Structures are given as structure tokens and as C-alpha cells.
Amino acid sequence: MVKVGVLGCGNVGAALVALVGERGDEIARRTGVRLEVAKVAVRSLSRQRPVHLADDVLTRDAAEVVADPDVDVVVEVIGGIEPARELILTALAAGKPVVTANKELLANHGAELFAAASAGGVDLLFEAAVAGGIPILRPLRESLVGEAVHRIMGIVNGTTNFILTRMSEEGTSYAAALAEAQELGYAERDPTADVEGYDAGAKAAILASIAFGAKVVAGDVYHEGISNITATDIAFAQRLGYVIKLLAVAELVPVDGGPDEVAVRVHPAMVPASHPLAGVRDSFNAVFVEGAAVGDLMFYGRGAGGSPTGSAVLGDLVDAAVNLRKQTHADLLALERRPIRPIDELHSSYYVNLDVLDRPGVLRAVAEVFERHSVSIRSLEQEGVGVDARLIFITHQAREADVQATLDDLRGLEVIHTITSVLRVVGADDEA
Numbered sequence: 001m002v003k004v005g006v007l008g009c010g011n012v013g014a015a016l017v018a019l020v021g022e023r024g025d026e027i028a029r030r031t032g033v034r035l036e037v038a039k040v041a042v043r044s045l046s047r048q049r050p051v052h053l054a055d056d057v058l059t060r061d062a063a064e065v066v067a068d069p070d071v072d073v074v075v076e077v078i079g080g081i082e083p084a085r086e087l088i089l090t091a092l093a094a095g096k097p098v099v100t101a102n103k104e105l106l107a108n109h110g111a112e113l114f115a116a117a118s119a120g121g122v123d124l125l126f127e128a129a130v131a132g133g134i135p136i137l138r139p140l141r142e143s144l145v146g147e148a149v150h151r152i153m154g155i156v157n158g159t160t161n162f163i164l165t166r167m168s169e170e171g172t173s174y175a176a177a178l179a180e181a182q183e184l185g186y187a188e189r190d191p192t193a194d195v196e197g198y199d200a201g202a203k204a205a206i207l208a209s210i211a212f213g214a215k216v217v218a219g220d221v222y223h224e225g226i227s228n229i230t231a232t233d234i235a236f237a238q239r240l241g242y243v244i245k246l247l248a249v250a251e252l253v254p255v256d257g258g259p260d261e262v263a264v265r266v267h268p269a270m271v272p273a274s275h276p277l278a279g280v281r282d283s284f285n286a287v288f289v290e291g292a293a294v295g296d297l298m299f300y301g302r303g304a305g306g307s308p309t310g311s312a313v314l315g316d317l318v319d320a321a322v323n324l325r326k327q328t329h330a331d332l333l334a335l336e337r338r339p340i341r342p343i344d345e346l347h348s349s350y351y352v353n354l355d356v357l358d359r360p361g362v363l364r365a366v367a368e369v370f371e372r373h374s375v376s377i378r379s380l381e382q383e384g385v386g387v388d389a390r391l392i393f394i395t396h397q398a399r400e401a402d403v404q405a406t407l408d409d410l411r412g413l414e415v416i417h418t419i420t421s422v423l424r425v426v427g428a429d430d431e432a
Helices: 011-031 062-067 084-093 103-120 137-143 158-170 174-183 198-212 231-239 306-326 362-372 400-411
Strands: 002-007 035-041 073-076 098-100 149-155 242-253 261-272 284-291 295-302 347-356 377-383 390-395 416-425
Touching (some): 002 011, 002 062, 002 306, 011 306, 035 306, 062 084, 073 306, 084 098, 084 103, 098 306, 149 198, 158 174, 158 242, 198 242, 198 261, 231 416, 347 362, 347 400, 362 377, 362 390, 400 416
Parallel strands (some): 002 035, 002 073
Antiparallel strands (some): 149 242, 149 284, 242 261, 347 390, 347 416, 377 390
């Protein structure tokens, strides 16, 4: 019998407890290890929950769960930095394996936690921290450890993908799509972490750390959100053969005469309609992995929700319990400090939408600004006349700093009313 202490009994914690009850006999038959939920730390003892827990199992004292000598494995699903960090470190120091779904903690203190797990000789497993029920971290850490992975690109936030799907398929405004996501429980009352890219940024940091063996924290990740995406952007993207998605991108950038640099970013992008990520709808997630030998892989499924995330936690819990009985543990990859490539030095193609005066010489003036900053134009369309005149550009690959300098100069032109939208374009013909 392996006794489990669970910190938190919200959507994920309750789903885990239910799954242990439902799947316990089958897990025991297949692994020889029986799991028992021995202690559960909660904020309120009187709150109604979707799972039944005996009074002697519940406690409001999370530290009591960690310190209990009868608890063999600790599962942390309370979220946030503290007290989760201190509780996990205490458990690891006591020789207790830990399973966590805490993306925020791992994205900011992962290296410290990994070192503590190694020092304690126990497991620290966290599959559920990225993309909910989709198995992605274990494949990166184990199956693909010998692969030269050079880029990971994914949709790792279900809230934003739901919003963009509604905008693309139903013509819904951003505000209305967000309100629907909140009604369905996909978005929090304060959706900032999701819609401004912070949630995806934390997951991108974890993906980059595991894929590249690099110390990447949330503060290293450049992020933009989707709150400025308009129905006009959606319509132009569709007309040009693209779909707008919020992407988390982590890649290794070769540097002549020096170590490869790590570039990690989150931003909305125009993805070709033919790309597998373009078909990922609603609250689903997908992670696209590009490797030198294996080629392209895509992991797809439900990226959030109590049951899918609880399933991922349970998978880690079974591994930790089996390893504990065998007196072994999974070795975490050593992380080294790699240079972080700043966003200004990255290259991409860009979509630029300008509201302009409708008079002779406008196109020449705009094109001269692009040329002055060495930003080459791949395609150009003019839309509307008079006060509705606009110019729509897609560039060839260009350096971010050069594009930003171009935009700064364009804002100073008398013939430009507004720079309506600027989006990066993934999968352009000249993409490296």
C-alpha cells in the first residue's frame, strides 16, 4: 500500500481522488501497487465536494499532510508559489516523492526544485503542468532525450483558443467570445493570465527547459496576448489563407562561434490553414515538436479541465509509487544556463495592416520606410477607398528590431491614420 497525501481538493484534486477510487483495482493489478488517499488538505472542511472523503482524511493544515509519517507520496495541486514551494521542498527533503501540476511554480523555481529532488533521491513529476491531459513532458524527457529537438510550437492555453475559434468560426467579437468562455468556465472572472499570455508563457518556459536542458524561467519569455485581435484581423487572415492562434514557441537558435541561444515567446500568429495547428479548435491544446531525425510530431488533446489534468496527475502518481516501491526514481535532466535570445534579434514574417489616406504617393512613401529598414515586402493588397482605404502587407523574414523601427517611422507619416494590426506569420514561404 502506498499512501498519498493530496494538497488541494479543487477541480483537479477532486478528479484525482475520484480516479484513484475508480482505477485503484486496475492499477494494482497492472503494477502490483495499491494507492490509498490517506490525507487531503483543504481550505474549508465544510465545503461540499464531488467526492466523498472521511472526516479523518480531511485537514486544513497542508504542512500536517507533508509531515505525516504515514504519507508516502505528496501530490500538490493548490497552485501558486507559496506555500506550495516550501511544502514541496519539505517533502523532497523528507525523502517523499512529489507530483505537482503547478506550472507557475515550476516556471519560476524549477531548477531549485529539481536540485532538491536529486539531492533527496526521489521523484519530482509534473506532467500535468503543461497541456493538461496531453502527455508531452515525459516524451520530451525520455523518448526524445536523444533527439535534436530544435523547435516546439504549440497551442497551450484552452481559453484563448476557445475565444479565437469563436471569433473565426462564428464571427463573434472578442468581448462576446470572452464572456461565453467565462460562462462555460473556460475563463476566470479575471482572465488576464490567459488572454495576455502569462499562462502560456509559464508553460513555454517549462517546455523549453525540458526540451533543451536549459534554465528558462517565466521572466525569460516574451509574451503578447489576444485582447487586441479584431474581427477584421480574423477576416483578413482567412482571406489570405491563415488562421490566427495564440502560439507558445521555444526554439534553439544557432550562433556562429558560440553556444546555441534559446528563444521563448508567446504571441498571436497567423498560421497557414493547411498547418496541423490550424485545425485545433475550441479549448483543445496541441504541441508541435520539430526534430532533426524524427521530423514533425504533434501531441493533441484536452489541455485543461479537472478530469484530463487529474488523469495526467494520476499517471505521474503511479510512476512515483512504483519507483518508491523499487527504491528508485526518475532522473531529471541537468539544466544549464544558456543565453536567451532577445525578441529584437528574432526573425519572422509579419502581417501589417495600415489605415491610410487615399491619395497619390502614399504607397511610395510607405514602401520607402520599409526599404529604409531593410524589411522586404512579400505581398501587398489595397482595400477600400476614401476614408476606408487600407494597405495590407506581408513581409519576408525580417528582424524584429527592424520591423519595430519601421513601425515607429510609419507612425510619423502624415499619410498613415493608424497601424491597425501587426501579427507574426508562421509558415511563410521563406521561413527558415
